[in-house]
Amino acid sequence: MIEVSPPASDSLQALAALLDLSRRARQAASARELGFLLVNDSHGLASYRQAALWLADEGVHTLSGLVQVESNAPYALWLSQLCRHLSASELDAMRALTAADVPPELAQHWTEWWPAHALWLALPLDTAPSNNPREVGAGLLLVRDAPWPVPTQTLLREWADTWWHAFRAVHRPRVGSLQGFMKRIKSVFKRHPGRSWWRQPAWRWSVLAVAVMALPVRLTVMAPGELVPGHPVVVRAPLDGVVDVFHVQPNQSVKKDQPLFGFDEALIQSRLAIAAQTLATAETEYRQTSQQALTDAKFRPQLSVLTGKIEEKRTEVDFLNNQLTRARVLAPQDGVALFDDPTEWIGRPVAVGERIMRIAAPQDTEVEAWLSLADAIALPPGAPVNLYLNASPLFAVSATLRYMAHDAVQRPDGSYAYRVRAALQAPTAHRVGLKGTAKLNGAWVPLVYWVLRRPLASVRSALGI
Secondary structure, three states: OOOOOOOHHHHHHHHHHHHHHHHHHHHOOOHHHHHHHHHHHHHHOOOOOEEEEEEOOOEEEEEOOOOOOOOOOHHHHHHHHHHHHHHHOOOOOEEEEOHHHOOHHHHOOHHHHOOOEEEEEEEEOOOOOOOOOOOEEEEEEEEEOOOOOHHHHHHHHHHHHHHHHHHHHHOOOOOOOHHHHHHHHHHHHOOOOOOOHHHOHHHHHHHHHHHHHOOEEEEEEEEEEEEEEOOOEEEEOOOOEEEEEEOOOOOOEEOOOOEEEEEOOHHHHHHHHHHHHHHHHHHHHHHHHHHHHHHOHHHHHHHHHHHHHHHHHHHHHHHHHHHHHHOEEEOOOOEEEEOOOHHHOOOOEEOOOOEEEEEEOOOOEEEEEEEEHHHOOOOOOOOEEEEEEOOEEEEEEEEEEEEEOOOOEEOOOOOEEEEEEEEEOOOOOOOOOOEEEEEEEEEEEEHHHHHHHHHHHHHHHHHOO
16 A cells, blocks of 8 residues: 655644644643643644553553543553553564554453554653663553554654653652662663763762762761860868858859858867867966976976876867868969859868869860760870850860870769860860860771761671671
């Protein structure tokens, strides 16, 4: 049969319809709008009874004449099986089909759903030529009663390629499940036959991943920290007693020899009065005995005993005077008094040597951090330390590591940690006692080690290797 070419006016109309559809495809704002345009408005290029858009990762996406596709309907399930078969078969990217061209289990429902003739247009995932689609990402099926002429197929092929380009620009596969996410990952690393090995996405992504993981970064750890006095003078209880009064308030500036606090002196003064009276009695007895010894020699041996008694009582009086002086504690140097609420100390018995307060110079401030056992990385002296205070999280207090303790000590919460001290690089306006998070910077390591250090340590601890 000799095929008659369509008149020139029909060809111009078809070309104008193709250009109009291409323009509308470029202006479409969503994948749903593009799908509706393909299956419903392609009538301007060729007449058909029904059209279906099938996506490899979603199934039947759009059907002509329907607003929404019911994916579990028998027709949609059969159509998905047919499109999956056509995409997996070694067929041309564009082919006219009948029921005889599909397997019997699919052909038996052909007459139930469709007319005699169908046109399959495969849409490739990559930019391969149309006659060699490589891996099919989607497909368009058009069915009608009459056969498909070759010029009509060529026109629909051109329209499908233009539409597919616009669709891939706005459509992204749904990632609503693990399977969808894995498909997205596979699409990124999918191999493209015909390309050189160094142009394969998997190779390029692998090289990029290795390069990124090899980037040198600072090995950093985080630890709770605070501002503490650098070299404070600790004021301890000079004697056993009860704190009676405080002459200063917390964080108050004090001068050297300024009274800080005092103990209850009533007991000391009573003991001092008794000791002084006993000393006076011993001295009176000594004078009487010395006068008697002038006339009676038997009193002379008692003089040495009385002399020792006097010295003993005099020593006791001196000791109590000293205790009375020490009960009034003075500031050993200029600075700021650091201690808790005075009302917590007043009336409280303390033992000799118990710490009551500290006197720190105003600018003598350091950073103290507590590094957990799992984060005890190698930190050389002078390593950078940044303290992000809770009261001022946007501005870090910069310091350099002064020392890190060799032995871990138990913290109030029961955990063990290493004490870290860092000297400030510049004076800060923040007061002592503010807490925050300290960032300690160690050596330069590859990014992969920075990422996997803690997981690998956990795995080794769990497996014992």
